[in-house]
Amino acid sequence: MDFKSSDTITGPRTEDHLPHTAQAAVKIVIVGGFGVGKTTMVGSVSEIRPLTTEETMTQAGVGVDDNYGSESKTATTVAMDFGRISITDQLVLYLFGTPGQERFWFLWNGLFEGALGAVVLIDTRRLEVSFDVIGRLEERGVPFVIAVNSFPDGPHYPIEDLRAALDLAPEIPIVECDARRRASSRDVLMTLMGFLHSLALTGSLT
């Protein structure tokens, strides 16, 4: 892990600098299986080109090829794409596109614990990937909404059928979206904020 000398490091462009008045940030997590459109959604609403933070996990028995009985340690590099939206001169929102496997979540301290909430992105061609994610978020008390990313070749289910298939409580919002479109992705985030706001009003956030 070589540290690059400063002349090879490209920092933010001047127009990407946050104002000095920026006091605090909040974060929202976009979670879902591989290829479901997390990076696309982050990119469509972010004011900066999406960036990537990586973490290396060195652990016995975690790698993809550990079912050959090998005792060797496997190093897995886990990447997370993220973007940024300036809310006011004082407040900044960060969006993290996070892999669905819970075993990676601990790599980034407090990723879910501190997040305002989560968007679970769902691909109707692979609904089963989402069961586990939803269960983990419920266990951790992370409020979430469901966004169904519409792929042209994906089966189209009525929302209430999806709710039944995913075993979701009636109050959890389920919306359809096209992650490639800024307005559509923005509406998903608005749905999450509206849901959090309703929880704040009823005081029912667990």
Place this chain on the structure above:
Amino acid sequence: MLTGAAEDGDRAELDLVTLIVARSDAPQSATPEQATLLGLCIAPLSVAELSAYLNLPYSVVTVLLTELLTAELVQARAPIVRQALPDRSLLEAVMHGLQKL
């Protein structure tokens, strides 16, 4: 288990979205790593962005930042984290900001 992580206790509580701001120019005594990091956060920058621009894992960046915090060369602005009862005015501010997108 994590490569490059400092011993617990040595490590400041730095979230991915803690905002880091340089307090001064790099002193003569700064290492090249420290000088690069200080140069990046002349304007507020999150730990996640520092990790991305430096191309270093989050855990390594937090170790570098802990040194800089101890030396009082950077300031850390803590994030607003989820509360059991969410702050409605915060949520409203975020909604208002998103509406402008």
